[in-house]
Amino acid sequence: MxxxxxxxxxxxxxxxxxxxxxxxxxxxxxxxxxxxxxxxxxxxxxxxxxxxxxxxxxxxxxxxxxxxxxxxxxxxxxxxxxxxxxxxxxxxxxxxxxxxxxxxxxxxxxxxxxxxxxxxxxxxxxxxxxxxxxxxxxxxxxxxxxxxxxxxxxxxxxxxxxxxxxxxxxxxxxxxxxxxxLGADGERSYLIAFQNNAEWRSLGGIVGAMAVVRTADGAIEMTAQGSSSDFSRFDESVLPLEPELDRLFEARPGRFVQNVTQIPDFTIGGPLAREMWQRQTGQQVDGVIATDPVALSYILAATGPVDLPTGDVLTSDNAVSLLLNDVYLRYEQPRDQDAFFAAAAAAVFDRLATGAADPAALITALGKAGDERRLLLWSADADDQAVLAGTTLAGELPVSTADDAAFGVYLNDGTGSKMDYYVTADTSLTWESCTLDARGRNAAPITLQVTVTNTAPADAATSLPTYITGGGGFGVPAGISRTVAYLYLPTDAALTSAVRSDRAGFGGGTHDGRQVLAFGSDLAPGESITATVTVIPPGEGASSATASVTPTIDANRPTSVVATCGAP
Incomplete structure (x- = not known):
């Protein structure tokens, strides 16, 4: 035998x-x-x-x-x-x-x-x-x-x-x-919100340029464009927010269209954007799509270079720098910047609608953008939203399981500027030791470390335009970057220590059963701050730890950090 x-x-x-x-x-x-x-x-x-x-x-x-x-x-x-x-x-x-x-x-x-x-x-x-x-x-x-x-x-x-x-x-x-x-069962319309990663919000960046696309029996057309500058401040949140979110974010996501992506849950941000668009324009859309220039750079790899009315050629290599920095160096007036963004969006859309993109490359580009949470979708149709639930496209809070301890690292600009083009954030996760039980789980403490650095030139206050530095608005001197970070801990994890390199403390609260630590920092060019947080995972431990991180301009910095056992 x-x-x-x-x-x-x-x-x-x-x-x-x-x-x-x-x-x-x-x-x-x-x-x-x-x-x-x-x-x-x-x-x-x-x-x-x-x-x-x-x-x-x-x-x-x-x-x-x-x-x-x-x-x-x-x-x-x-x-x-x-x-x-x-x-x-x-x-x-x-x-x-x-x-x-x-x-x-x-x-x-x-x-x-x-x-x-x-x-x-x-x-x-x-x-x-x-x-x-x-x-x-x-x-x-x-x-x-x-x-x-x-x-x-x-x-x-x-x-x-x-x-x-x-x-x-x-x-x-x-x-x-x-x-x-695509409108196979009747006409649909979607608001596309372009996030600007030069001014951080939890899910990527402030909502700046916007467009509406209409679909009917597979046909797609762009029917409207707008800008966050078209919107005024709402006196109160356009939709009710849970009290815990009011305490964390002070109702800003529900009052300013620029802030709808400040709450790190697009199932909340999508409806806020839809309601604001309806109040501003009278049009009710069927869903909201959020994306950013890094995702656009992936798409441009499938479409090839796109000629703009300004004479510029938008490519996968220059999309991020052109849309998130160069445009502010070139145009001082926001209305001129908005016009440039509108022209770029229309040109890329026309390229896609005419079938010029390589389909296989486009599928790859969209998949990559979705994996990195640079492409988010919320649908007002409950059945469609149920299909989206649990995917990266839904943009939901990370969920801990018996095997995975899920953190969140969400970054927000407090400067009122575009200084985050020059700010980097590095996130790491490590286990204190590697002792696995019979099911491969580790109950040792897990340490989350986040380092934020201002890499702007030393003379940023005088060499960069006011629109980039903020010009001293919001009480932040020109050249200084103010970052507000929200660190979401795994559900039911026990916090054992939280330390900042500047020895200051943390604020925070809770969101959907998760403890949230918040800290702010004002950094001059060349300065850094590091926050180090250690927790004991819930239950009998976990086999991995993950951290969802705000997507920034740097496509090489991961938007999901993973640590297994003792190895980062």
Whole structure:
């Protein structure tokens, strides 16, 4: 029996390794269904062979052995999961998706054929559920008795399945949402709020330029543009805010359109923006989309350079600097700046609407922007919003689980300026020690450290325009950057210490059951401040710690920081 199991085990191992290679190749070509299909077919063949090799009666009998049994059971579970994913998810989905070219996603005469998404929706949801079930079955394995190589294989497969579950779930949600969003069931309108990362708000930056797009039967057109300068201050919040939010943010998000992204939850900010737009213009939109110039730079990599009426050429390389800094150096008057932003938005929209963007590159760009929370969406339609819930697009507060301790690091400008073009923020998470229980959880303290630095030139007060420095407004001298940071701790975590490098204290409060520490700092060019916070994770600990961080102008600084065990 040992020889039989040994031979079949070796063959199964070889098939699973081949399946893993095919799976990774499929993921690398996921944006082009025609290229992905052959890799999925190969994966299915290897997975089926591995399952056959590890599911006969002799193998099942050997799984009861005291030492080898857990190793064999882990291998057979992986093989069964891979085979199930192939048969129930990937192959059926591939059969449907491969019938379409990515060019089907390209607008023709300003219209996208929504039938493509309706065809994909059913198989995508079935596939996503099957991958999620397979991921759960592998994650449920007890890895305590496993040998090192087997444990590593289980971890690799679990990671691969988790990634696949996320990808297929995203496809299923998109296929469900897009037809309605594109007006397949009736006209829709969306307010696009462009966040300016040169003046930080928790979700990215102040809302500056705005536009409304209308969709009808797959056709898309821009119907209106606006600027935050068009809006006056509302006397009171346009929508009721919870008292705890009033205490943290002093009702500013509900009174100023520039501040609707100050609360780090777009399910609150989206409705505020919609209500303000309606009060200002009389138009009620069906949803709100928030994005920023860094996301635009990703999109420009798909569209190619865009000519602007000013004679400028907007590219993926210069979009951030041109839109977040150069425009203020060039134009002193806000109305001239607004005109430039409006022209840029219209030019990029026209490029997209005419189908000039490479579809595969555009899908990649939008996916990257969504992963980094630089693309947010709120829908007034309750069914659509339910589909968005729990995704990065929803822009919700981070949620701690039994396995993950979730922090939030949210940055806001207090200067009334565009100085955050020159301010950096670095976030790290570390575990005090690495002692795991049988379920891979660590109950050791976790330390969050945030360092904010003003990198502006030493003579910023005189060398930079008043519109960038703030000119001494809000009681902040020109050249100084004032930052207000909100540190959200994991739900039910126990705070053990909170220290600032300037030895000042913290303010704060609570939000949705989370303790929030707030601190402000005024930094001259070259100065930094560091806040260090240590907590004990809730319950029996966690296997990872994550921190969601405000997206800034620097695409190389992560918007999600992860630490596992003792390693940052």
């Amino acid at each position: 040992l020889a039989w199991v040994g031979i079949r085990g070796a063959l199964a191992y070889s098939e699973l390794r081949s399946a893993e290679t095919s799976a990774r190749a499929a993921m690398d070509t996921i944006s082009d269904p025609a290229q992905t299909a052959p890799h999925i077919a190969e994966f299915a063949s290897h997975a089926a062979s591995a399952h056959d090799l590890t599911s006969d009666p002799v193998w099942r009998l050997a799984e009861a052995a005291p030492w080898a049994g857990p190793q064999l059971r882990a291998v057979s579970t992986i093989a069964a999961a891979a085979d199930g994913v192939a048969r129930e998810a990937l192959v059926p989905l591939s059969d449907v998706v491969s019938a379409f070219s990515v060019d089907a996603f390209r607008p023709v005469d300003g219209r996208i054929d929504t039938a493509v998404f309706r065809e994909i929706a059913g198989p995508a949801r079935t596939g996503a559920d099957a991958v999620a079930d397979a991921a759960a079955s592998v994650s449920a394995l007890d890895d305590a008795p496993l040998l090192g190589p087997v444990r590593e294989a289980v971890e690799e497969v679990a990671t691969l399945l988790d990634t696949g579950a996320s990808a297929t779930d995203a496809l299923a949600r998109a296929a469900h949402l897009l037809p309605a969003m």
